[in-house]
Amino acid sequence: MLVLNLRRQISLQNGLSLCKRNSAMNQNIYQFLHRSKLPTYYFQKSLPRLPIPKLPLTIARFLAAVQPIIDQEEYDRTVRITADFLRGDGAELQQLLRNHDKLNSHSSYISKPWFDMYLSDRSPLPLNYNPLLIMKHDPLKENQDQLLRATNLVISSMRFWRSLQAGLLEPEIxxxxxxxxxxxxxxxxxxxxxxxxxxxxxxxxxxxxLDMSQYNRLFGVSRIPGKGKDSLVQNKNSKHILVIRGGNLYSVDVLDERGNIEKPDVILRRLQNVLIQADSYGAATVPIGPLTAIHRDEWATLRQYLADNIGGGENKQLLETEVDAALFCLCLDTPDSPIYSEENVVPLIKNLLAGDGINRWFDKSISLIVTADGTAAVNFEHSWGDGVAVLRYFNEIYVETIKNAFAKPGTTLPDAENINGVRPIKLKTDEIIESAVKKAITNNNHIMEQFNVNMLKFPHINKGICKRLGVSPDAIMQISFQVAYKRAFNDYVGTYESCSTAAFRHGRTETVRPCTMATKRVCESLERKQLDLNELFSLIKQCSIVHSELTKNAAMGQGFDRHLFALRHQAELHGKRVHGLYESDAYAKINHNIISTSTLASDALLAGAFGPVVRDGLGIAYSIQNDYCGAIVSSYEKQRNGKEFVDSLETAFCDISNILEKVSNYT
Structure with a gap:
């Protein structure tokens, strides 16, 4: 009997030990999204450096880009100006840039000046800089609940972050x-x-x-407004997120004291407590969020006043420790905010992109927004990084939350009295701040009334038909934009397409200039209707070849925009006069990007949008998929008619689609 009892005791102890090991293993698995065999930054040291293009090539590329958008007289003048630049100032600035590059071998020649350019711009962040990515809905309707989806997105975000910090996130390849x-x-x-x-x-x-230097700034980063120039601050050891509901600010712990992710039921309960507190309290009487949407110098003055002159130092501490240091911002929109509607998604896009700013904090590197119907989106501050890092994060958390949701319907929640880790952020205000907030909300609403969004989804152009005919899908989209603009406004204008240079260490982006002499010939031939089908397709194919070459050059750091930008920066840095090239009509026109475009390719993406980069411009977020193509076009009222452009774009799609289909049938 004694032996039997001893055996049972040993068995029980072994069982408890096994349970503890399994629990520890499950907890360890829960903490990380990836367990890469290759360290996250394994390739970082060996990435090639971003090359400085040869100056004559840069000038030739610049001239080729401006030729379609200026008349012959202006083009001839520009040729003379660039020739003078090559002979004189250009060569000297090129040498200064090379010297600077040698002294900063850890980075790229564009990295710091590009950061400075973003941080020095005084324009408000929403519409001008912060882009929007809207996530597809969860296929399981029960997981689409606002609290459940928010909880799962927070957990997956933290699993992504902890994997990155531990060097376990798969390298970007x-x-x-x-x-x-x-x-x-x-x-x-x-x-x-x-x-x-x-x-x-x-x-x-x-x-x-690909370069992963930007990933480190995904979390814990805030852009702090300053007079003349902003700055970025980061706290990598934060354990909380900033949660906003009805303009009320809360600090919510999502990591425990050891830096581990809190259990799903704990995070769910804490977010539920935020909703209960905020909704019982009602909308914030003086929401500070709208101030992050105003002119940066104005916000800098108001923030300094808020921190130093009100609250006896408490405001300053709350801003720095609870808002700035938060890992990211979670915006839980109230039921009276726009939700997804398949018939009309425009109100939702406008609200997620900018809105009135009451339930936003645009200064955070990442703002995760979840509406009352569970629609999720990411609105991100752009100075710290580009789309590569954000889209990777966006894709990863979407896939995990639909395949491996940790918080599920019916999750048993801890008692409210046993839950802490939720701290209201009560910033003290006065009449000056109250007046500024009211003015900001009024101004934001006025801007949004002037801001238009038009959409088009076209089923007859897709990746498949483009690939069968050996033409670039992206080129087809860009040709269509040029045809549409010419028909709507009878002009050729500066056109911007962003291209990542992440194949290089600290690479950022380069510009593809899709308005070429080749696209101009396509536009004019379609209007004259004098060429037969094969001749038209031949022009389209030639345009595709040119566009693909431009894209390849840009991706390899062989565009002209960043190079000329960096040369000008060297002139300013060394107190030299700015050459006439930078004051020419051609340079002004190519950099007044009336058509600004960015392609969106992701299986997780429902829609994306950004504002025009100039007041009289168009912001075109576009996509070409296996079964359709489409665009979301933003514009400002009485500045540029976005609807007229989209109507013309539909006819352009139809004409190009007819050519592609007929050629496809013949081959």
Missing amino acids: YHLNAKKSDTESFRKIMRFVPQRVATYAAYAFKAFP
């Missing part, structure tokens, strides 16, 4: 041949390759590692 390189064998081989040459070894597998 563009796989040209995924079957060959996106494999376990590739990873095993790469583990034995020294980090100093890892990138070049990956090239042998047609795998192209």
Whole structure:
């Protein structure tokens, strides 16, 4: 009997030990989104440096880009100006830029001046800089509940962040041949390759590692307004997020004292407590969020006043420790805010992109917005980084929340009295702040009344038909924009398409200039209707070749925009006169980007949008998928008629679609 009892005791102890080990293992799995065999920054040291283009090539590319948008007389004048630049100032500035680049081998020649450009701009962040990505809905309707979805997105965000901090997030790699390189064998081989040459070894597998220096700023970062120039602050050790409901601010802990992610039921309960408190309290009488949407110098003055002159130092502490240091911002919109409607998604887009600012804090690096119907979106501050890092984060958390939701319907919640970690952020105000907030809300509402969004979804142009005919899908979209603009406004204008240079260390972006002499010939030929089908398609194909070459050059750091920008920066840095090239009509016109475009390719994306970069411009977020293409076009009332453009775009799509389909039928 004693032996039997001893055996039972040992068995029970072993069982308890096993349960503890399993619990620890499950908890460990819960803490990380990835457990990469290759450290996150494995390729970072061996990434090639962003090349400084040869000056004559930059000038030739500049001239090719301005030729379609200026008349012959202005073009001839520009040729003379650029020739003078090449002979004189340009060569000197090029040498200064090379010297600067050698002294900063850890970075790229564009990184710091590009940061400074963003942070020095005094324009309000919403519409001018902060873009929007709207997430597809959860296929399971019960998981679409606002609190559940918010909880799962917070958990997945923290799993992403903890994986990144621990070096366990998979390195960002563009796989040209995924079957060959996106494999376990590739990873095993790469583990034995020294980090100093890892990138070049990956090239042998047609795998192209990308710069990940921006990832570190995804969380815990705030843009702080300053007079003349803003700054970025970061707290990597934060354990809380900023939650906003009805303009009320809350600090909510999502990590415990050891830095581990809190359990799903705890996070769910804390967010529920925010809703209960905020909704019982009602809308904030003086919401501070709208001030993050105003002119940066004005916000800088008001923030300093709020921090230093009111609250005896408490406001300053709350702003710095609870708002600025928060890992990210979670905006839980109230039921009276716009929700998703398939018939008319425009009100939702406008609210998520900017709105009145009451339930937003635009200064945070990432704002995760969840509406009353569970529609989720990311609105991000742009100075710290570009779309590559944000889209990776966006895709990862979407996939996990629909495949591996940790908070589920019916989750048992802890008793309210056992839940802490929710702290209202009560900023004290006075008449000056109250007046400024009212003015900001009124101004934001006025801007949104003038802000238009028009959409088009076209089913007859898709990736498949483009690939069958050997033309670039992206080129087809860009040709269509040029045709549409010419028909609507009878002109050719500065056109911007963003292209990532993340294949290089601290690369950011380069500009593709889609308005070319090739696209101009397509536009004019379609209008004259004198060419037969084969001749029209030949022009389209030639345009595709030109566009693909421009895109390739841009991705390889061989555009002209960033180079000329950096040369001008060197002139200013060294107190030299700015050459006449930068004051020419051609330079002004190419940089007045009336058509600003960005492609959105993601299986997680429901829609995306951004504002025009100039008041009389168009902001075109576009996509071409396997079964359709489409665009979301933003514009300002009485500045540029977005509806007229979209109507013309539909006819352009129809004409180009007819050509592609007929050629496809013949081949």
